[in-house]
Amino acid sequence: MHATLHRLQRSDFPALHRRRLETLQVNLGYRCNQSCLHCHVNAGPNRTEMMDEATLALIAPVLKARGIRTLDLTGGAPELHPQFRALVLQARGFGVKVIDRCNLTILFEPGQEDTDRFLAAHHVEVVASLPCYSMDNVDQQRGDGVFEKSIAALQRLNALGYGQPGTGLTLNLVYNPQGPVLPPAQSVLQADYQRELRQQFGVVFNQLLVLANMPIQRFGSTLISKGKFDDYVALLKSSYRQENLDNVMCKTQVSVDWQGKLYDCDFNQQLGLSAADWQAAASHRHLRDLLDRPLDDQGIQVANHCYGCTAGQGSSCGGALN
Numbered sequence: 001m002h003a004t005l006h007r008l009q010r011s012d013f014p015a016l017h018r019r020r021l022e023t024l025q026v027n028l029g030y031r032c033n034q035s036c037l038h039c040h041v042n043a044g045p046n047r048t049e050m051m052d053e054a055t056l057a058l059i060a061p062v063l064k065a066r067g068i069r070t071l072d073l074t075g076g077a078p079e080l081h082p083q084f085r086a087l088v089l090q091a092r093g094f095g096v097k098v099i100d101r102c103n104l105t106i107l108f109e110p111g112q113e114d115t116d117r118f119l120a121a122h123h124v125e126v127v128a129s130l131p132c133y134s135m136d137n138v139d140q141q142r143g144d145g146v147f148e149k150s151i152a153a154l155q156r157l158n159a160l161g162y163g164q165p166g167t168g169l170t171l172n173l174v175y176n177p178q179g180p181v182l183p184p185a186q187s188v189l190q191a192d193y194q195r196e197l198r199q200q201f202g203v204v205f206n207q208l209l210v211l212a213n214m215p216i217q218r219f220g221s222t223l224i225s226k227g228k229f230d231d232y233v234a235l236l237k238s239s240y241r242q243e244n245l246d247n248v249m250c251k252t253q254v255s256v257d258w259q260g261k262l263y264d265c266d267f268n269q270q271l272g273l274s275a276a277d278w279q280a281a282a283s284h285r286h287l288r289d290l291l292d293r294p295l296d297d298q299g300i301q302v303a304n305h306c307y308g309c310t311a312g313q314g315s316s317c318g319g320a321l322n
Contacts, residue, residue, distance in 0.1 A: 004220035005271045007229060008303040014245060016300040021290075023253040025072040025266060025317065026051075026059060028081040030258065033109050047076060055260040055287060056083050060090045062290045072253070072317065074101040074266065079115055092122050099125045104153035105146055116153070120160040125170040127209065128154070131178065133196040154203045163205040171205045172319075176213055180223055180232035182239060182312045186210040186320040209319030212236070212308045217270050233304055239311035241322075248309050249316035250300050260287040264300045266317070267308075273301040 029050035063071060071091045078084055078100060091098050100119060107116050119126060130150055154171075161167035173193060177183050190208035197203040213219050215232055223229040254275060255263040262285040263269035275285050275295065314321025 001218070002221040002224040004216050004224070004229070004305075005273075005303075007224075008215070008233070008271070008305050011302060011304040011306070013302040013304065013306045014242075016245070016248065016250065016302060016306075018295050018298050018300060019251045021066050021068055021252060021254060021295055023070040023072055023249075024059070024063060024066075024068045024256065025074060025253055026256045027074050027258055027266065027269065028056075028076070028078045028084065028087075030076045031080050032076040032103065033080075033106055049258045050081060051083075051258040051260070053083065055258075056087060058260065058287045058291070059087060059256075060094075062287055063091060063096055064094065065291050066294060068096070070097045070099065072099040072101070077103055077106045079106050079112060080109075085118060088118075088122055088124060092124070097125065098122070099127055102126050102128050104128050104130065104150040107153045107156065108149055116156050116160060120157075120162065120169055123168060125172070126157060126162060127172045127174060128157075128205075129176075130154075130173045130193075131176050133193055133200070151201050151203065154197070154205070155201065158202070158204055163203075172207045172209055173205050174209045174211060174319075176211050180213070180228050180235070182235065183210040183212055183315070183320075186313060207319070209317075210313070210315070211317075211319065212311060212315035214267050214305050214308050216267060216305055233307070236307035236311045237304070240307055241310060241312065241314065244310040244314035244321045247314065247316070247321045248306075249318065250309075253317070254290075254295060256287050262286060262289070262295075267305055268301055271303070271305070273303065275301065 030047035031045070031050060032047065033045060059071070062068070073084070079102065088098050106112055157171055158164065160169065162169040163171035175183060175189060183189070186208060189210060193208050194205070197205070215223055215229060220229065223232055250264045253265070255266045255269045257263065257269050262275040263273065264275050309315050
């Protein structure tokens with residue numbers, strides 16, 4: 001695996017500062033049943049990192065202390081954490097919106113047979129990865145057989161009411177390009193996805209979230225191996241749009257790794273760029289620090305990968321910015 005941080009740190013990306021914290025994004029661990037080529041987390045079946053109970057127990061008090069209304073659970077496959085359901089129940093119990101970043105095929109793993117019903121019963125928003133509506137493209141990026149299982153999972157979620165009008169069960173899909181290119185316009189691609197998935201498989205969903213690939217971890221290492229890293233970063237920089245700065249996700253969201261350490265975004269987490277300190281240099285900031293100290297108005301760690309969030313139509317965990 002090629003390191004990418006040293007290639008990104010010398011940057012002229014504009015300075016950013018936080019607003020009020022609205023979303024707590026928690027990475028429960030890097031274990032996953034897939035090993036996708038575009039994965040910026042380098043997750044996979046052989047990863048063993050998993051959040052411990054002491055750190056997990058801090059999440060609900062932090063949500064209350066900071067008045068955070070959205071808990072965004074990610075991984076790896078967050079459902080593989082043994083306390084995933086208990087955490088969902090706790091957060092939903094006091095009215096926090098919970099997002100599960102689901103790879104779909106996890107629903108067919110041993111022990112996950114009723115996960116779809118659990119998610120529906122507790123109105124958990126599902127954000128599901130589906131990088132294309134073509135079997136060949138999906139299997140090339142995510143592994144043989146992934147597309148077929150993904151469609152079957154989407155059909156199961158639809159049968160439970162996900163993506164259906166009037167149910168309140170939100171099902172959003174996520175698209176990543178297969179190579180070092182910017183994604184197409186989200187609205188146009190969403191229309192294509194909705195048409196093709198409905199016609200071919202009877203699948204419906206609420207929204208397509210279009211994300212740019214970040215030149216870090218597995219994807220960044222692949223770019224280096226192919227001699228395309230610098231060209232891709234140059235593409236991101238040349239496509240920079242200042243109007244996207246105001247809506248970048250790091251202004252209202254903080255990322256928590258499996259050890260409880262704080263980062264300004266999930267991408268900084270994978271690069272080891274810790275969240276900005278409170279007024280002075282100190283040890284790595286931790287989830288427990290949010291119990292009595294907000295992040296409001298603090299500076300945000302930036303580097304050249306940040307151009308990936310501001311290039312073209314913009315990119316965030318919630319899709320395009322404009």
